Amino acid sequence: MKRKFPKTDIFLALFILLFGLFVYFFNIQNPNTYERYNSSTLSYERAKVLSIDAQQLTEDTTTPGRYYGEQQITAQLLSGSRAGETVSVYNNLSTTHNILLSEGQDFVACLDQPDQADSYITVYNYYRTPVIYIMIFLFLAVMVLIGRMKGFKSAVGLLFTFATILFLMIPMIYHGYSPVFSCILTVIVTTAVSLLLLNGASAKTFCATASTALGVVFAGIIFSIFAVFFHISGFNTSEAEDLILISQSTGLNIQDILFASILIASLGAVMDVAMSISTALHEVMLFSPQISAKELFLSGIRMGKDMIGTMSNTLILAFAGSCLTTILVFFSYHVQYQQLMNSDFITLEIAQGLSGTMAVVLTVPIASFISAFVYHRQRVKKGRKAPVPQADEIEESAIQGS
Numbered sequence: 579m580k581r582k583f584p585k586t587d588i589f590l591a592l593f594i595l596l597f598g599l600f601v602y603f604f605n606i607q608n609p610n611t612y613e614r615y616n617s618s619t620l621s622y623e624r625a626k627v628l629s630i631d632a633q634q635l636t637e638d639t640t641t642p643g644r645y646y647g648e649q650q651i652t653a654q655l656l657s658g659s660r661a662g663e664t665v666s667v668y669n670n671l672s673t674t675h676n677i678l679l680s681e682g683q684d685f686v687a688c689l690d691q692p693d694q695a696d697s698y699i700t701v702y703n704y705y706r707t708p709v710i711y712i713m714i715f716l717f718l719a720v721m722v723l724i725g726r727m728k729g730f731k732s733a734v735g736l737l738f739t740f741a742t743i744l745f746l747m748i749p750m751i752y753h754g755y756s757p758v759f760s761c762i763l764t765v766i767v768t769t770a771v772s773l774l775l776l777n778g779a780s781a782k783t784f785c786a787t788a789s790t791a792l793g794v795v796f797a798g799i800i801f802s803i804f805a806v807f808f809h810i811s812g813f814n815t816s817e818a819e820d821l822i823l824i825s826q827s828t829g830l831n832i833q834d835i836l837f838a839s840i841l842i843a844s845l846g847a848v849m850d851v852a853m854s855i856s857t858a859l860h861e862v863m864l865f866s867p868q869i870s871a872k873e874l875f876l877s878g879i880r881m882g883k884d885m886i887g888t889m890s891n892t893l894i895l896a897f898a899g900s901c902l903t904t905i906l907v908f909f910s911y912h913v914q915y916q917q918l919m920n921s922d923f924i925t926l927e928i929a930q931g932l933s934g935t936m937a938v939v940l941t942v943p944i945a946s947f948i949s950a951f952v953y954h955r956q957r958v959k960k961g962r963k964a965p966v967p968q969a970d971e972i973e974e975s976a977i978q979g980s
Contacts, residue, residue, distance in 0.1 A: 586778040590771060594738060597767070601746045608753045622702055623658040625667070625687040627651055627679050635671065635678075645678055646671050651701075653687065660689070669701040677701050728776060735772035742768050743842065754829025757838035758798070765794050765845055773853065781952050782860045789852035789945035790845070796944075797844040797937030798837050804929040805836065810922065812836050836926070844934035847889050848941050855882055855945035863953045871954035878946025889938045901927055 628651075635647035649669040655661050667687060671678060679685055684705040691697040721729040742764055750760040769790045777783045805811060812821065812835035821832050855878050862877050863869065869877075901923070908918060918924055 619692045621689045624656040625653045627653050627683045667699045731775040735775045739768040757834040761838035761841040782856050785856040785949040785952050786853045789948050790849045792944050793848035793937050793941035794841050796940050797933050798841050800936050801840045801933035808925050840933050844937045847938050851885050851941045852945045856949045859949040871950045875946045875950035882942030886939050
């Protein structure tokens with residue numbers, strides 16, 4: 579018997595295809611023509627070390643296995659217009675640029691080829707592309723092997739979210755569209771597609787999607803309130819100077835960029851809580867069909883208490899981890915308390931961390947209320963109480979859910 583594909587999967591496949599065409603034509607109509615530096619004479623090509631002709635290296639006394647100095651290399655270019663050509667490459671190993679090469683190793687060469695002058699070739703970095711692709715493949719393979727069909731759909735949803743952010747949200751913000759509108763559009767589309775892929779068109783999916791959207795919006799509202807009292811905006815970021823130059827040529831709205839970043843940063847945690855609450859209350863309703871809407875809501879609140887602690891730590895630790903090196907620099911410089919607590923950096927990190935965490939906390943009652951209301955209305959609309967499932971039905975439901 580041929581397996582029939584659910585109508586939801588067919589609809590999503592068509593939607594993703596049409597959405598991809600929309601994104602493609604959007605980028606065609608809005609090309610990235612801004613160029614701050616003239617990089618037409620530079621190219622980065624894959625190359626292979628044929629021999630190490632000369633090198634003067636000194637081992638770091640504090641970090642064994644790390645060397646400083648220089649290498650003179652004979653290499654063969656493997657890509658670009660000069661592929662197959664044998665060239666001489668200079669490699670300087672410093673504290674921050676420390677690419678130690680050996681014979682037979684692939685690397686990325688920087689070719690500076692100015693007009694009416696000899697080309698100059700240096701070592702840019704290790705050739706990491708194959709390893710990156712292998713790690714991504716292993717990650718997706720583990721998702722599919724363990725999650726089976728749901729793992730595959732989760733991988734598709736993850737790739738869709740990544741592509742939407744990279745090829746739609748960022749170009750929209752870059753070309754002067756409202757960061758708030760661009761980000762909310764991204765949140766709604768990616769959340770709906772991801773959850774529909776996982777659970778199909780159902781009340782549970784609707785509850786999780788609505789809860790996620792509201793939770794993320796609350797994150798933005800809370801951050802907007804913080805921004806007013808903290809006097810912060812996109813102009814307070816470390817990249818503000820570069821963004822100002824870009825905005826003069828592209829119409830980039832710097833003011834609201836932080837708002838958009840908060841929505842995206844909190845999306846994953848909020849979606850996790852919303853889906854967990856919606857699924858848990860769906861199971862409660864399944865096994866206790868006589869439960870009232872109020873009792874169902876209170877059950878969601880009780881379940882969410884444990885999630886609040888773990889997810890709050892997740893967000894705070896994520897923000898702390900992202901700025902660990904900067905904090906270490908502040909610590910080593912003996913930055914004074916008043917200077918540290920009133921700096922743009924700390925203020926931004928605190929505002930972002932608290933906004934995301936408060937959004938997770940608020941998602942618990944939001945998801946509990948929406949789920950209790952929708953599930954209760956759904957039961958009343960059917961006009962009958964659902965029977966308590968038998969053991970074989972429970973097992974079959976568990977198998978389908980996996």
